[in-house]
Amino acid sequence: MAFRTSCAALVLLFISLGRPWAAGAPAYSFSDKSEVIGQSRSGRVQMGESLIEIARKFDLGYNEIADANPGVDPFVPGNGTQIVLPTSWILPDTPVRSGMVINLSELRLYYYSKDYVRTFPVGVGGEGNLTPSGTFKVMEKIVHPAWYVPESIRKENPNLPKVVPAGPDNPLGSCALRLSLPTILIHGTNKPWGIGRRVSHGCIRMYPEDIPRLFAVVPTGSTVEIVRQPVKAGMRDGRVFVEVHRSDMDGHEDYFRMAVHLLRKKGFIRLVSMEKLSRATEMPGGMPVDITE
Secondary structure: OOOOOOHHHHHHHHHHHOOOOOOOOOOEEOEOOEOEEEOOEEEEOOOOOOHHHHHHHOOOOHHHHHHHOOOOOOOOOOOOOEEEEOOEEEOOOOOOOOEEEEEOOOOEEEEEEOOEEEEEEOEEEOOOOOOOOEEEEEEEEEEOOOEEOOHHHHHHOOOOOOEEOOOOOOOOOOEEEEEOOOOOEEEOOOOHHHOOOEEEOOOEEOOOOOHHHHHHHOOOOOEEEEEOOOEEEEEEOOEEEEEEOOOOOOOOOOHHHHHHHHHHHHOOHHHEOHHHHHHHHHOOOOOOEEOEO
8 A cells, every 4th residue: 555645745734624633543641540552453354455555544553563573474365364463552661751752672663743643664774773852852853855875875875866756755744844863754664665674774764645644733843852761650540551562672571570660669569460561571562561469
């Protein structure tokens, strides 16, 4: 399925409709007592579909759908195969819930607006080009950006020009947000298969249909907090959930100990079954798991 959405056209459409969250881009309410958003679902693979195509259809990254369906071939899952759609998430553990939070460990972006949050899958930097963590600001919003190819990338591929103009071959997509760390952009992509993967040179990539939705509502000056949180914990309807993602660092983290520390910090530890917590942290599946005693 091809998506050729114009950033400028979508921004104008959203403004004219007075609806910053378009159809297919739900906003979730949240509070201190309800930190788990969305609902995971199940579905069946249709003829000729891959998990990569299904992930995009449900605004998921490759990592999410692959981790939620271990044992299923991501490229040829098989017609009629029942799969899990991991469309539920625990909010990252941050003191301020405004602006953007990007959790590199789960390859997902959260945008907070008042009492609502919207979330998108992203692609981030790979080995040797890790996306930095820290707190930044949105400094500039660019429609139809040209790509000024860094010298380090031109050394890897000498055939690249110094500048790639806007258009279908531009890896920055239809629009971009420049951060206060000048080398890092949040942008679209002409390689949507890279969403949910660590394959960029440090920038944060979004699906071509997602970047205009975010671009339309994020003001210049917004805070962008980039974190690494392979373990998250939260409560909904009086029950405690934990969500564990495979780390993008050395891969030897003690997820159980990290979870216990976080649960104590949030005051949830007395409500938790240690047996359930142990099972949830042994096999990271990237989805909220109920660990209530």
